[in-house]
Amino acid sequence: MKTDADKLRSFLKQIAPTLETYGKKSIVSEIDKAITTTEDSATVLFCGEFKRGKSSLVNAIIGAELCPTDTGIATSVITTIKYGAVKKAVRYYGNILDTANAISPDSFKIGESPVPTLMESLKSEEIEWGDIQKYTMGDVLDIDNTVLVELSYPCPFLKNGITIIDTPGIGGLDPRHAILTHMALPKADVIVFVTDAAEPLTDSEKRFYIDHIQLINKPCILLVNKCDELLSETLNIHLDKVKLEFADTICPQIIPTSAKYWELYTTLEDEEFLHKSNKDAVLTSVISQVTASRKFQYKKIRDFIIAELNNASIVISNEINALNQSSDEKQKELESLMSQQIALASYRKELETPTSQTRLQINSIFEDARNDVANLISTRGGELTSIEFNKLLTSEKGLNNDGKWLVAQINDRLRRLSYDVDERIESAFKGISEKIQSDIADTVGSNMSLMTGDFKELNSFTSQLLFSTAGKAGLSLTVVSVLASGPIGWAVGLAAAVGLVWRSVSNENETRKKAEIQQQILPKINLALTDLRNQTNNRFAKFHQNLLSVLQTIIKDIEDRMKVLQVSIQESRTNEHKNKELIAELEQKSKFCETITAQMKLLYSNPFTNAQ
Amino acid sequence: MADFYNPEVQQIFPDSCAIKSQQLILNDFGIEVSEVDLVQTAAVNGWYNGGTAPQDVGNLLELANIPVTRQEGANVFNLVNELAQGHKVIVGLDANEMWHNDSISDKLKNWYNDFFGEPGGNHALIVAGIDTSDPNNIQVIVKDPGSGDDGKPYPLDQFMDAWSDANCYMVSTDMSAPEFAEGMQNFDQELGHIPDVAGVSYPDFQIFNDISMGLPPFMPMGDFVPPVGSFVPPMPTMSPMTSLTNAYLDFANNNIGFNDIFSDNYMFNDYLDCGLVNDYMRPTCFDGFNDINWCDIQPMGYNMPMDFDRFALAGMGVDYNMFYNDCMSQFNAIGDFNSMALCQQQLDIMSYCDCNCMDYSTDFLMYM
Numbered sequence A: 001m002k003t004d005a006d007k008l009r010s011f012l013k014q015i016a017p018t019l020e021t022y023g024k025k026s027i028v029s030e031i032d033k034a035i036t037t038t039e040d041s042a043t044v045l046f047c048g049e050f051k052r053g054k055s056s057l058v059n060a061i062i063g064a065e066l067c068p069t070d071t072g073i074a075t076s077v078i079t080t081i082k083y084g085a086v087k088k089a090v091r092y093y094g095n096i097l098d099t100a101n102a103i104s105p106d107s108f109k110i111g112e113s114p115v116p117t118l119m120e121s122l123k124s125e126e127i128e129w130g131d132i133q134k135y136t137m138g139d140v141l142d143i144d145n146t147v148l149v150e151l152s153y154p155c156p157f158l159k160n161g162i163t164i165i166d167t168p169g170i171g172g173l174d175p176r177h178a179i180l181t182h183m184a185l186p187k188a189d190v191i192v193f194v195t196d197a198a199e200p201l202t203d204s205e206k207r208f209y210i211d212h213i214q215l216i217n218k219p220c221i222l223l224v225n226k227c228d229e230l231l232s233e234t235l236n237i238h239l240d241k242v243k244l245e246f247a248d249t250i251c252p253q254i255i256p257t258s259a260k261y262w263e264l265y266t267t268l269e270d271e272e273f274l275h276k277s278n279k280d281a282v283l284t285s286v287i288s289q290v291t292a293s294r295k296f297q298y299k300k301i302r303d304f305i306i307a308e309l310n311n312a313s314i315v316i317s318n319e320i321n322a323l324n325q326s327s328d329e330k331q332k333e334l335e336s337l338m339s340q341q342i343a344l345a346s347y348r349k350e351l352e353t354p355t356s357q358t359r360l361q362i363n364s365i366f367e368d369a370r371n372d373v374a375n376l377i378s379t380r381g382g383e384l385t386s387i388e389f390n391k392l393l394t395s396e397k398g399l400n401n402d403g404k405w406l407v408a409q410i411n412d413r414l415r416r417l418s419y420d421v422d423e424r425i426e427s428a429f430k431g432i433s434e435k436i437q438s439d440i441a442d443t444v445g446s447n448m449s450l451m452t453g454d455f456k457e458l459n460s461f462t463s464q465l466l467f468s469t470a471g472k473a474g475l476s477l478t479v480v481s482v483l484a485s486g487p488i489g490w491a492v493g494l495a496a497a498v499g500l501v502w503r504s505v506s507n508e509n510e511t512r513k514k515a516e517i518q519q520q521i522l523p524k525i526n527l528a529l530t531d532l533r534n535q536t537n538n539r540f541a542k543f544h545q546n547l548l549s550v551l552q553t554i555i556k557d558i559e560d561r562m563k564v565l566q567v568s569i570q571e572s573r574t575n576e577h578k579n580k581e582l583i584a585e586l587e588q589k590s591k592f593c594e595t596i597t598a599q600m601k602l603l604y605s606n607p608f609t610n611a612q
Numbered sequence B: 001m002a003d004f005y006n007p008e009v010q011q012i013f014p015d016s017c018a019i020k021s022q023q024l025i026l027n028d029f030g031i032e033v034s035e036v037d038l039v040q041t042a043a044v045n046g047w048y049n050g051g052t053a054p055q056d057v058g059n060l061l062e063l064a065n066i067p068v069t070r071q072e073g074a075n076v077f078n079l080v081n082e083l084a085q086g087h088k089v090i091v092g093l094d095a096n097e098m099w100h101n102d103s104i105s106d107k108l109k110n111w112y113n114d115f116f117g118e119p120g121g122n123h124a125l126i127v128a129g130i131d132t133s134d135p136n137n138i139q140v141i142v143k144d145p146g147s148g149d150d151g152k153p154y155p156l157d158q159f160m161d162a163w164s165d166a167n168c169y170m171v172s173t174d175m176s177a178p179e180f181a182e183g184m185q186n187f188d189q190e191l192g193h194i195p196d197v198a199g200v201s202y203p204d205f206q207i208f209n210d211i212s213m214g215l216p217p218f219m220p221m222g223d224f225v226p227p228v229g230s231f232v233p234p235m236p237t238m239s240p241m242t243s244l245t246n247a248y249l250d251f252a253n254n255n256i257g258f259n260d261i262f263s264d265n266y267m268f269n270d271y272l273d274c275g276l277v278n279d280y281m282r283p284t285c286f287d288g289f290n291d292i293n294w295c296d297i298q299p300m301g302y303n304m305p306m307d308f309d310r311f312a313l314a315g316m317g318v319d320y321n322m323f324y325n326d327c328m329s330q331f332n333a334i335g336d337f338n339s340m341a342l343c344q345q346q347l348d349i350m351s352y353c354d355c356n357c358m359d360y361s362t363d364f365l366m367y368m
């Protein structure tokens, strides 16, 4: 059968890596130490009013006269006795009164033991075994400032780790004695409160029990010593009184005993004294209280481990939550990246396929523009060579300035026509560019941070397409030169030609003049219109060629974007899977914590004992 | 018999076997309580009137905060599955078949009762383990409060005969017993199960457990041949579950490959309800797939981790055989044997599909 300590260690060993990873680093060794301490040691402290026979009882249990006993006040120091294969005595000495006085008497009640602080200020030395009495009995000067004597002694009863503490009696005249007892009290795991059968229970004894022992909340035994001094009826009356006195307290176990008979039994081995001393009952009770105290201690350690494991669990589940959240985000990010990728791929295909909806729409914008321009030139050109020309010729100013007015008017109209043609082409470019832009925005979404950078490039590219129509940047140098310098240069050219015509028709009469002007200028106008048509066709051809290369550039641009996206998608997927794996690992850990916690909670739980 | 006697296992009262069994389990979990206290508690709660009703077995454990699962019509794979997870198991059975099965007349009487009498569970005990070291003689190790036997082995067939009389009733704890309980020293509480079951990896064992769910409940069978001249109806020579057990052991001992278990050599195939099996196997498949540590490997020809998502894979027309074999060799190379075992599990599920005319991708991968 495993001991409680073994069971706790078994759990601790299993969860040590978890606690160390998700909790405090030093916690495992701290817990381990607590288990070992509980397993290896238990302190049974004897206390009570002076002269109740505390030291005599301690000696009886040990089976040797270690502690001084006397009819007068005997014990002046704290004596601890623990197991040791060889006898050894060490005394701790120093001036405790100053230090103790500095601590308010209240602080002796419960809680923090001042012993460690006091002990630190003490010096220690090993003393001769024969000198024990010298350092434990008498006043401060007699004992040379000894506070505590630590004895190691080969007593079988102490072998399982029990340390017995004898304390000076309380209620005596020397305040030092009470102080020492108060100092030692918090060190006790089990308290043995010694009273006297021959003396009525004093108020101070009872108060001491209530104010100091009961408050510490440790297992306690009340020994009624010296029962040899009473006849059995009187003893029973006394015991009943004691029981009554303690009825309103958390009642300790009350056991009558006699150190005197006990010692007699030890020396004479007479069974009668064994029985009368009640030795077995006392020892059984001490051992069972030690066991209870250890159990209580183990339970505390168990609860502590569960609390630490729970803390680790919280850390783990927080990590899981964080990972889940980031996993959700990563999932969303991944989905968005994938949908961008798919959208881009499909638009790329649209742009690539000449028969696609998008391409047909682009073509129709292009063709509409070309038809419009052709119509424009033929309508306006036709008017200029017929109605418009006659109107100008027959107008009041028709022959003004030797016909220069007329030529200027015609040049002006030709210029306006070429501007209009230019504007129409420009708007076709704009239309196509806007369409592609809005298509891409629709496909990929304008809110996609990853894409904005490249959309700008796309923008600048399409605006380049626009600029080139305005003649500022090189979409097509030929088209630009025709249209940018075209209307002006070309009009100048026409003016020069008309000027030549003009000089050859001087001094004719008005009608002939008109006829001659008509004959000379009309073919020139037709020639100019043909030129405009050719140039326009040229420009549309270049426009178309450029459009194709623009589409190629956009496609390449999309492909580059897709490659970048692909890398992001792969990264995102790897992260997401790493995440999932981590989550799975943590979930196993968390389940493990749960299992161990559940297993640990079962320790010391026994729902069946109350059922009886 | 005396070899196995342990007074601490023996029940005090003639009808407290279920209570004693629970006491032993409570002790395993670190709860020290006497049988007498338990009997009193059970009596107070109405769980003990001349014995414990099957549905009340486990109540004492639950009262002590040890959750349990009760299963009727369980089979030996289910039983082993509980044991493999470190759970403690109590079964109901017919004690006569356990204790009085040595002489020919005992056997004949028990066998006769199975067919014509009123079989019924009258006893509860703890199954502590199963010894498969000799595949020809599998032994069920029990802790029997009735006889006080601690760790006594019984031939599987005899155990099954006795167990089936109680309709193969089983109560198992949901929690693994703690490390300090008997036999738990080497159990990996964090992993939550033993690494392999009688020479078969735990993931592979799960496949067998799933398959066992598609077989009819126990049918008594005979290695026992009735004495010549006695009037007895012909006995089936084998139960489907025994056939599956044989397949399992043949597979465990490397006598056959996994897909060979679906051959005509094993008659359990004639009884297999694939619909039922699939219901159990799909979660196994899904969990197994997700537990594979894909991140550390890059199978040939796959755009990892783009393609390894189960849905992606399901729709890709992947040659899964090649895929998993490649994955396994890569896991082997980096020493991730758990993932390797899980890939093997997927391969086994594929074999099961192939042999039963199903499509792994559509019947399993796409299912969830």
Ligand SMILES: Nc1nc2c(ncn2[C@@H]2O[C@H](COP(=O)(O)OP(=O)(O)OP(=O)(O)O)[C@@H](O)[C@H]2O)c(=O)[nH]1
Pocket (backbone or CB within 6 Å): A049, A050, A051, A052, A053, A054, A055, A056, A057, A068, A069, A070, A071, A072, A073, A074, A075, A076, A167, A168, A169, A170, A225, A226, A227, A228, A229, A257, A258, A259, A260, A261
């Ligand atoms: N009759 C009788 N006398 C006892 C018994 N136990 C102790 N005495 C005597 O009581 C006196 C006091 O005993 P101690 O053991 O010194 O008492 P104490 O409580 O340690 O005293 P202080 O340490 O001074 O508080 C001694 O004379 C003992 O011989 C007993 O059981 N019966």
Ligand SMILES: [Mg+2]
Pocket (backbone or CB within 6 Å): A054, A055, A056, A067, A068, A069, A074, A075, A167, A168, A169
């Ligand atoms: Mg004394």
